[in-house]
Amino acid sequence: MPPGVPSGDGASVLTRADFSSDQDVRWCPGCGDYAILATVQRLMPELGVPRENLVFISGIGCSSRFPYYMNTYGMHSIHGRAPTIVTGLKTARPELDVWMITGDGDSLSIGGNHIIHIMRRNVDVQIIMFNNQIYGLTKGQYSPTSEIGKVTKSTPFGSIDHPFNPIALVLGADAPFAARTMDRDPKHMKEILRKAHDFKGTGFVEVYQNCNIFNDGAFFDYTEKATKSDRAIFFEHGKPLTYAGGTRGLRLDGFNLEDIDLESGEWGVDDCLVYDETSRELATILARVYWREELPQPFGVFYREERPTYDAQVNDQVNAVIERSGKGSLEDLLAEGDTWLVE
Amino acid sequence: MSSKTVETLPEATVLFAGDSGDGMQLTGTQFTLATAHAMNDLATLPDFPAEIRAPVGTTYGVSGFQLHFGSVDIRTPGDEVDLLVAMNPAALVVNLDRVKPGGTILVNSNSFEKKDLKLANLKENPLEDGSLDKYRVIQVELTRLTRETLKDSGLDHKAIDRSKNMFALGLSLWLYSRPIEPAQRWLTTKFAKKPDIRDANLELLKKGYHFGETTEQFVTRYEVTPATLPPGRYRAVQGVQALAMGIVAAADKSGLPITYGSYPITPASDLLHALSRYKNHGIMTIQAEDEIAAIGMTIGASFGGSLGITGTSGPGIALKGEAMGLAHILELPLVIVNVQRGGPSTGLPTKTEQSDLMQALFGRNGDAPMPVIAASTPGDCFEAAYEACRIAVKYMTPVVLLSDGYLANGSEPWLIPDPDSLHDFPVEFATEFNAEEEGEEVFWPYVRDEQTLARPWAKPGTPNLEHRVGGLEKADKTGNVSYDAANHEKMIKLRTEKVERVQQDMKPLEIFGDEDADLLIIGWGSTRGAIEAGVTRALNAGHKAAAVHLRWVNPLPADLGEVLSRFSTYLVPELNNGQLVRILRDRYLLPFEAMNKIQGRPFGPSEIERKIAEMVG
Numbered sequence: 001m002p003p004g005v006p007s008g009d010g011a012s013v014l015t016r017a018d019f020s021s022d023q024d025v026r027w028c029p030g031c032g033d034y035a036i037l038a039t040v041q042r043l044m045p046e047l048g049v050p051r052e053n054l055v056f057i058s059g060i061g062c063s064s065r066f067p068y069y070m071n072t073y074g075m076h077s078i079h080g081r082a083p084t085i086v087t088g089l090k091t092a093r094p095e096l097d098v099w100m101i102t103g104d105g106d107s108l109s110i111g112g113n114h115i116i117h118i119m120r121r122n123v124d125v126q127i128i129m130f131n132n133q134i135y136g137l138t139k140g141q142y143s144p145t146s147e148i149g150k151v152t153k154s155t156p157f158g159s160i161d162h163p164f165n166p167i168a169l170v171l172g173a174d175a176p177f178a179a180r181t182m183d184r185d186p187k188h189m190k191e192i193l194r195k196a197h198d199f200k201g202t203g204f205v206e207v208y209q210n211c212n213i214f215n216d217g218a219f220f221d222y223t224e225k226a227t228k229s230d231r232a233i234f235f236e237h238g239k240p241l242t243y244a245g246g247t248r249g250l251r252l253d254g255f256n257l258e259d260i261d262l263e264s265g266e267w268g269v270d271d272c273l274v275y276d277e278t279s280r281e282l283a284t285i286l287a288r289v290y291w292r293e294e295l296p297q298p299f300g301v302f303y304r305e306e307r308p309t310y311d312a313q314v315n316d317q318v319n320a321v322i323e324r325s326g327k328g329s330l331e332d333l334l335a336e337g338d339t340w341l342v343e
Numbered sequence: 344m345s346s347k348t349v350e351t352l353p354e355a356t357v358l359f360a361g362d363s364g365d366g367m368q369l370t371g372t373q374f375t376l377a378t379a380h381a382m383n384d385l386a387t388l389p390d391f392p393a394e395i396r397a398p399v400g401t402t403y404g405v406s407g408f409q410l411h412f413g414s415v416d417i418r419t420p421g422d423e424v425d426l427l428v429a430m431n432p433a434a435l436v437v438n439l440d441r442v443k444p445g446g447t448i449l450v451n452s453n454s455f456e457k458k459d460l461k462l463a464n465l466k467e468n469p470l471e472d473g474s475l476d477k478y479r480v481i482q483v484e485l486t487r488l489t490r491e492t493l494k495d496s497g498l499d500h501k502a503i504d505r506s507k508n509m510f511a512l513g514l515s516l517w518l519y520s521r522p523i524e525p526a527q528r529w530l531t532t533k534f535a536k537k538p539d540i541r542d543a544n545l546e547l548l549k550k551g552y553h554f555g556e557t558t559e560q561f562v563t564r565y566e567v568t569p570a571t572l573p574p575g576r577y578r579a580v581q582g583v584q585a586l587a588m589g590i591v592a593a594a595d596k597s598g599l600p601i602t603y604g605s606y607p608i609t610p611a612s613d614l615l616h617a618l619s620r621y622k623n624h625g626i627m628t629i630q631a632e633d634e635i636a637a638i639g640m641t642i643g644a645s646f647g648g649s650l651g652i653t654g655t656s657g658p659g660i661a662l663k664g665e666a667m668g669l670a671h672i673l674e675l676p677l678v679i680v681n682v683q684r685g686g687p688s689t690g691l692p693t694k695t696e697q698s699d700l701m702q703a704l705f706g707r708n709g710d711a712p713m714p715v716i717a718a719s720t721p722g723d724c725f726e727a728a729y730e731a732c733r734i735a736v737k738y739m740t741p742v743v744l745l746s747d748g749y750l751a752n753g754s755e756p757w758l759i760p761d762p763d764s765l766h767d768f769p770v771e772f773a774t775e776f777n778a779e780e781e782g783e784e785v786f787w788p789y790v791r792d793e794q795t796l797a798r799p800w801a802k803p804g805t806p807n808l809e810h811r812v813g814g815l816e817k818a819d820k821t822g823n824v825s826y827d828a829a830n831h832e833k834m835i836k837l838r839t840e841k842v843e844r845v846q847q848d849m850k851p852l853e854i855f856g857d858e859d860a861d862l863l864i865i866g867w868g869s870t871r872g873a874i875e876a877g878v879t880r881a882l883n884a885g886h887k888a889a890a891v892h893l894r895w896v897n898p899l900p901a902d903l904g905e906v907l908s909r910f911s912t913y914l915v916p917e918l919n920n921g922q923l924v925r926i927l928r929d930r931y932l933l934p935f936e937a938m939n940k941i942q943g944r945p946f947g948p949s950e951i952e953r954k955i956a957e958m959v960g
């Protein structure tokens with residue numbers, strides 16, 4: 001059946017159900033992945049993109065099963081290589097709306113090379129990186145985002161690898177759009193994903209995702225009611241950095257952020273840093289606020305920089321060559337250069 | 344006219360050798376062009392060091408270009424060299440064993456000073472110690488003559504010395520009565536913006552040509568009359584060019600956009616260079632961050648309805664293995680080009696070898712067969728590439744296209760094909776539902792065509808055909824993830840059977856040589872010329888032998904078993920340590936004898952001839 005029901009003006013209106021495939025979702029009950037799937041399925045009808053133009057491509061991991069559950073075009077590929085597949089697809093078919101799904105291991109370990117290159121190229125796709133700070137699918141080894149000292153099956157005495165900070169990493173690779181959100185805040189997640197989609201270029205979104213089986217509670221400080229308000233700061237472009245119900249804020253002291261008490265009388269909202277998501281310098285400072293005792297963890301769009309996309313430029317170059325030298329003739333090409341006739 | 348006697352030869356082999364900086368590749372290419380204009384049949388073998396600019400005068404910095412031409416059918420770049428042009432002692436030392444006894448060696452006598460000899464690890468001067476007695480040695484003061492010719496050119500010392508290859512080229516053209524005009528035309532266009540260099544080179548070229556006429560060192564000049572090639576318009580083509588044009592032809596005839604993804608590697612980079620110029624022929628090229636990315640991008644392009652092609656050499660194929668398996672299970676069209684070089688590991692990057700056959704056939708996890716096609720001559724790379732693309736789309740499968748360093752860099756006269764004569768290349772994308780589920784029409788991505796077992800190609804953007812594919816095993820027809828044991832076995836067999844069905848698209852095998860012989864030689868890839876030339880020589884010497892050449896190495900042709908049954912002894916020559924021979928032994932349980940050469944160089948016909956004589960003589 002064609003998707004959607006006709007609306008008053010004849011255009012079909014899609015609903016969340018139109019984006020659910022007929023496959024049973026096989027994540028563990030309670031896994032944060034469910035919330036991300038539901039949010040994406042709810043967002044889709046609002047984007048107004050014809051369903052046939054949507055493509056979800058993933059690597060390997062629990063998170064990468066995602067495309068099977070979306071009733072769109074999709075591919076579950078191989079570990080770490082999704083950035084390469086979306087680059088080829090989007091470059092060949094720039095009119096498609098391409099989403100990439102990946103995990104912290106998939107994108108930062110085995111796929112580390114590709115993730116940096118898609119950033120610098122600026123391929124016009126959205127990347128949702130499910131960060132659960134663990135290898136879920138292989139049953140719980142530490143990942144490149146796991147904290148030092150992590151005790152897992154492969155690190156019974158604690159891991160000694162220094163973890164990656166994904167936002168800082170992609171900014172280092174000249175990501176044109178980098179944002180962070182969390183599974184337990186679907187409203188925020190949806191808005192961030194919408195912004196990533198609206199952005200023309202690689203929209204990288206890190207989602208803190210709870211793996212309740214192998215790394216339960218990794219982000220609870222930031223995501224749970226009791227502590228969220230004091231430990232997480234939701235920042236926005238053009239707004240002052242405040243949190244804890246507006247009672248606290250962050251001000252810039254040189255290159256450092258300082259946590260200030262807005263109720264002490266010493267500081268006011270005007271002292272807080274007003275965020276500018278187009279500033280590479282501010283993005284760098286804020287991205288480095290990472291698992292810090294003395295500062296709240298930031299969620300929002302760290303950076304946005306409009307620049308030409310790879311897919312558009314590749315196609316522009318092809319068109320420019322055709323414009324300059326005309327559509328190539330096979331016959332002429334075959335007979336190019338010095339030729340001679342044998343009678 | 345000339346006071347020299349002119350001797351007509353049926354064929355000749357010339358080898359230009361010198362430092363990487365001596366311009367030997369250019370000299371060889373220009374000699375080739377002149378030879379093509381003289382309407383000879385020809386085959387070339389460039390041979391360069393892995394180092395870009397190895398220290399001057401050393402043996403490991405020697406670069407060579409060998410050319411075999413004749414009025415007769417030329418199938419290889421030549422066994423034994425008739426004329427070696429050696430620009431320095433190192434070039435002489437490295438190539439001496441290739442010169443036929445009684446052959447001519449032309450040396451730049453100015454470069455045989457003590458220091459030059461030392462660089463080539465020579466204690467004595469070979470021009471003086473009698474070690475070259477069995478050759479005819481012609482000493483030409485190339486450096487001095489060049490400097491003298493250009494003393495008023497205004498060029499600096501370095502530029503002058505660098506041009507001495509033009510003198511050598513002129514002299515060689517004279518010696519074999521080749522036209523000088525093609526080289527003149529080339530220099531005129533190439534240096535149009537640098538008139539001083541253009542004029543200096545033109546002057547030297549002419550001086551070299553006239554030098555032959557005036558010097559008393561030459562009493563004989565040679566002539567090689569035109570070959571009798573099938574009528575038509577010809578050009579000289581290098582394998583890599585032919586391969587690139589085969590891909591363009593596929594884009595043209597199929598109407599499919601092509602995405603070529605690659606990461607630079609010798610000797611496959613030239614394919615990326617060539618294709619990146621063909622943007623207005625519907626070819627998009629991407630230089631990826633590594634070979635895995637290159638194949639990933641092309642899989643993405645194929646999923647989107649383009650034809651993805653990725654090219655590399657053995658080490659790159661090793662990296663692509665996992666993604667090749669993905670393309671196999673997705674059942675998307677894809678062409679994977681391997682321009683083979685000497686392995687293992689980095690091996691001999693600039694030398695030729697056929698040692699990636701097993702890798703092409705089996706180098707993946709799981710049972711993941713794919714059609715493997717091998718080009719047999721530089722010109723044949725065109726048709727092999729076209730066929731690889733056509734079969735990939737027709738059967739919805741990745742196809743491996745094997746070339747090698749010799750084919751890629753070698754050249755031959757090529758009868759320019761008429762695009763209309765190419766095989767049809769229809770492409771059909773799915774647009775409709777193709778199954779019924781619980782009373783509703785649906786699209787199932789793994790329903791198969793009865794004849795080819797190909798699945799439908801439904802590209803994103805097609806309404807109602809939304810579907811998911813992936814690397815997990817899929818249920819027959821629906822394509823849904825399935826861990827069912829019986830289904831898995833069924834799918835493995837189905838995908839294998841589909842690849843086997845490519846047999847339907849093969850031409851019947853042709854037997855070369857004496858059909859009544861006992862001995863059959865089975866070859867694949869670039870050894871074809873040497874094998875068939877060797878068989879011809881053996882037949883002329885009164886030995887009975889036949890040869891069959893495999894264009895497809897997987898699947899093996901349906902009629903191969905029957906062909907084999909007509910013979911009783913079998914020889915399998917390969918430029919590796921014995922790979923096809925194992926496949927054949929396994930499949931046909933016949934006593935195939937291996938003949939292996941693993942020296943970074945092609946077989947010569949005489950090696951094949953000797954082996955035949957040994958087996959049947």
Ligand SMILES: Cc1ncc(C[n+]2csc(CCOP(=O)(O)OP(=O)(O)O)c2C)c(N)n1
Pocket residue numbers: 060061062063064079102103104105106107130132134135136137138143665
């Ligand atoms: C080439 C390869 N190496 C290893 C694996 C095994 N493997 C599957 S998923 C995975 C880690 C996944 O971790 P992550 O990307 O964080 O995804 P999650 O399961 O946590 O969502 C590994 C190592 C594989 N599938 N392929």
Ligand code: SF4
Pocket residue numbers: 026027028030031032033062063132136137210211212213214
């Ligand atoms: S293992 Fe963890 S990440 Fe994977 S499905 Fe279960 S809860 Fe989710």
Ligand SMILES: [Mg+2]
Pocket residue numbers: 061103104105130131132133134135136143
């Ligand atoms: Mg993970």
